[in-house]
Amino acid sequence: MKTKILLSLSLIFLYLFVSSQSVTLEGRQFKLNGSNFYPMIMNFSIEKCYHLTTQQYFISSDHSYGPTNDLENFDQATCDIQIQNDFNHVATMGFNSIRIAGFYPTYVQGQGLMFRFTNHDLSGSTFVPLDPLNASDPGMLSILPMYNHILSLANSAVNTTTSQSAPLKVIFIITGSKSSYDATEVTAWNNFLDALSTYMATASNTNALWAYDLMNEPCYSFSVEKTKEEACTMFGGWYDIIKSNDPSHLVTVGSCGRSDVFSADPAVLKLDFISLHYYPEWRDVLEDRTQSVIQDRIKTRSVNELYWINENSPMPWIVGETGFTANLVDANNLDWKTRNLHGTLADQSNYAAYSLDAVCNCGSSGYSWWAYQDVHYCSWPPNPPPLFCSGTNDYAGNFFGLLYWDTYPSTASDKPAATHFPTYQPIVNGSCPVDRTPLYDPNKLYYNSNLYPPNPTHEVTRTLIDQNGNPIKNAVVACHFHIGIDQFTNDELYDLFYTNTDDNGSFTALPMDYTFPYNTDALWLTKVVISAPGSERLKWDWCPGCVVLPPSPLTLKKLDFNYDGVLQNQTLTASTFPTNYKGWNTLTLTNVDIQTGFAGNFTARNEVKVNSEFHAANGTEVHLYCQPQVFSNCNDFQTFLMQRQASSLSANSANDEKQIEIVFDKITDAFISIFPNPNNGIFTVQLHDNNELNKIKTVSITNSIGGLVYSSMVNNSMVELNLSHLSKGIYYAKIITGQNAEIKKIIIN
Numbered sequence: 001m002k003t004k005i006l007l008s009l010s011l012i013f014l015y016l017f018v019s020s021q022s023v024t025l026e027g028r029q030f031k032l033n034g035s036n037f038y039p040m041i042m043n044f045s046i047e048k049c050y051h052l053t054t055q056q057y058f059i060s061s062d063h064s065y066g067p068t069n070d071l072e073n074f075d076q077a078t079c080d081i082q083i084q085n086d087f088n089h090v091a092t093m094g095f096n097s098i099r100i101a102g103f104y105p106t107y108v109q110g111q112g113l114m115f116r117f118t119n120h121d122l123s124g125s126t127f128v129p130l131d132p133l134n135a136s137d138p139g140m141l142s143i144l145p146m147y148n149h150i151l152s153l154a155n156s157a158v159n160t161t162t163s164q165s166a167p168l169k170v171i172f173i174i175t176g177s178k179s180s181y182d183a184t185e186v187t188a189w190n191n192f193l194d195a196l197s198t199y200m201a202t203a204s205n206t207n208a209l210w211a212y213d214l215m216n217e218p219c220y221s222f223s224v225e226k227t228k229e230e231a232c233t234m235f236g237g238w239y240d241i242i243k244s245n246d247p248s249h250l251v252t253v254g255s256c257g258r259s260d261v262f263s264a265d266p267a268v269l270k271l272d273f274i275s276l277h278y279y280p281e282w283r284d285v286l287e288d289r290t291q292s293v294i295q296d297r298i299k300t301r302s303v304n305e306l307y308w309i310n311e312n313s314p315m316p317w318i319v320g321e322t323g324f325t326a327n328l329v330d331a332n333n334l335d336w337k338t339r340n341l342h343g344t345l346a347d348q349s350n351y352a353a354y355s356l357d358a359v360c361n362c363g364s365s366g367y368s369w370w371a372y373q374d375v376h377y378c379s380w381p382p383n384p385p386p387l388f389c390s391g392t393n394d395y396a397g398n399f400f401g402l403l404y405w406d407t408y409p410s411t412a413s414d415k416p417a418a419t420h421f422p423t424y425q426p427i428v429n430g431s432c433p434v435d436r437t438p439l440y441d442p443n444k445l446y447y448n449s450n451l452y453p454p455n456p457t458h459e460v461t462r463t464l465i466d467q468n469g470n471p472i473k474n475a476v477v478a479c480h481f482h483i484g485i486d487q488f489t490n491d492e493l494y495d496l497f498y499t500n501t502d503d504n505g506s507f508t509a510l511p512m513d514y515t516f517p518y519n520t521d522a523l524w525l526t527k528v529v530i531s532a533p534g535s536e537r538l539k540w541d542w543c544p545g546c547v548v549l550p551p552s553p554l555t556l557k558k559l560d561f562n563y564d565g566v567l568q569n570q571t572l573t574a575s576t577f578p579t580n581y582k583g584w585n586t587l588t589l590t591n592v593d594i595q596t597g598f599a600g601n602f603t604a605r606n607e608v609k610v611n612s613e614f615h616a617a618n619g620t621e622v623h624l625y626c627q628p629q630v631f632s633n634c635n636d637f638q639t640f641l642m643q644r645q646a647s648s649l650s651a652n653s654a655n656d657e658k659q660i661e662i663v664f665d666k667i668t669d670a671f672i673s674i675f676p677n678p679n680n681g682i683f684t685v686q687l688h689d690n691n692e693l694n695k696i697k698t699v700s701i702t703n704s705i706g707g708l709v710y711s712s713m714v715n716n717s718m719v720e721l722n723l724s725h726l727s728k729g730i731y732y733a734k735i736i737t738g739q740n741a742e743i744k745k746i747i748i749n
Helices: 076-092 138-155 183-202 228-245 257-262 292-312 345-361 392-399 416-420 517-522
Strands: 002-006 023-026 029-032 040-050 057-061 097-101 106-108 112-119 125-129 169-173 209-216 250-255 273-277 317-321 367-369 460-465 476-485 492-500 506-509 524-531 537-541 562-572 580-594 599-604 607-610 614-616 621-626 642-644 656-659 671-675 682-688 696-703 708-716 718-722 729-737 741-748
Touching (some): 040 317, 057 138, 076 138, 106 183, 112 138, 112 183, 125 138, 138 169, 138 183, 183 209, 228 250, 228 741, 257 292, 257 476, 257 492, 292 345, 345 416, 476 506, 607 621, 682 696, 682 729, 696 718
Parallel strands (some): 002 621, 040 097, 040 112, 040 367, 097 169, 169 209, 250 273, 562 580, 580 599
Antiparallel strands (some): 023 029, 112 125, 476 492, 476 524, 537 656, 642 656, 696 708, 696 729, 729 741
């Protein structure tokens, strides 16, 4: 048996060098200056402004923040005072971090990346083109210092209650505009991220930066749905670019949770942590939000997302957004202004308290509220259309804030919900309050989020298994259904809800006519889409009058990639699928029998545990790796393509579209080892790769505060270094190869 074990003492979650005051991760725990750090994040909108008369570019707090629905200031100096007052109030409200919304470029087809600046009189916008490849580009030279300027103001935040310095850590959203993200656009974003991360790595206020948020909600940002391979490749490329330039800071994505599993699947993305966006939901018309039982249901229903992401994300996660719409208008008066509010101010306060505990109890590593202050984006009717209104039905979205609109930041302007944040302590005080049982129960919100009654004529019940015959639990089933015809417009009406498979892999998809009971003959499922983390995707689409699913069990090829992976009671042969097994943090092997002809890898960041009854026969090739980064390998997804099993539809046939985007065959990871480690300053750096053309290009060594102590050009698979003249301590080696870059921790003693 050929067994290779590579272990590193004191492996950490992030393979990075740590600059002073950077936020890092150790397992699921964020750290700041060596102490535990629980991010409490406020979502805050920055306005990019252009003065039509003075022709000056400047940044301001959102025009709807503050005492009016207009910009109060028109130059950078006075805007800084307003931003600083707002940041101070964010700190005073109990938040230690801030997520900057609205401050990112826009991609325009045929023109490239643009930065949109709001005209100072709100009359429209001025667009500035960006050329990240040109070091003298006026657009880039204008906006890059703005990023650093925001960091400077965040660094200067003060808790006005205690008069103590309370610097805020900053997350920047990189992109969020709806687009196709085709090859040309992705290249443009690659160039922008390269320039931005290079700049941010050495910016004067880089210590205030916490993380890059690569995309705000992929489920809404992709105008053309991507396969999991495409999403993996795109996000992985962005991650590598940032880390090669700025390894001190973290990378995340603002995930939609369950609805992202069909494309931007958390199990295939290359990130440091996931930022989950989840909000309370109700069924309009069916549910009266003035009733306490409905408010309780809204809260309980929202926890489904927390439970799902904690069960299925292989990486640590935080809540990147949650919120609740409420204002001073009495929610009992459900007129055009208030009909879409989540509830009253008291309901918002109750939700804030409930969500703080639920998020912590469900396993999150941080919390974030949307948003800082109520805004005036949408009105009814929109005449003239507001500058930032996304739709006339979006009026309720104005009321997510913790401050009333048209007020200065002060405790007097805080809504009741704001009182819960200054004293909150992230202590687990109970279980995740999800409404589920191990087996399917139609009365549990986790499986039937809208509590639809049984519909035996049109419901579909099936069981889902993986390629080894094991039930797949927590798979996501999107149930699209026809609910009738509008009697006034004659339009077809549809609805959608998600359900999950239980521990036995079972689910029930059903339609319900909750709005138009006069036309019950018009009820039917129109589309069912099924996927699970790390699996292929099944879709049965648009059968007029029915969706015909094959009988149980339905099979999805799937690789279990979890935070702490487990492989047990398995016999692995030459034909076994898959041949590579990973755990984000650890991987435990128990009762595993490896037979002649099998060749595969077992990999984790921190520890590969081999328990009793682990047998490998002669002729097998088994590798046990501990390495500082463990992700899905996008190259393994490319051999499976979309297949369409039926080219036409009829009332008695279904379209079975099987998008098998992922195959987990043998993975030939290229990785770098340093040995011995710890050492006395004399050590070897070696690249392990089946591709003989891939070589180490450069090796750079920095000390614990980021100072460069050694750098050399290399063109080999191995290099021996003698740095015995260096002082004892922790150092970081940045190794760039022909295909990748890695950061390795070195201990000299």
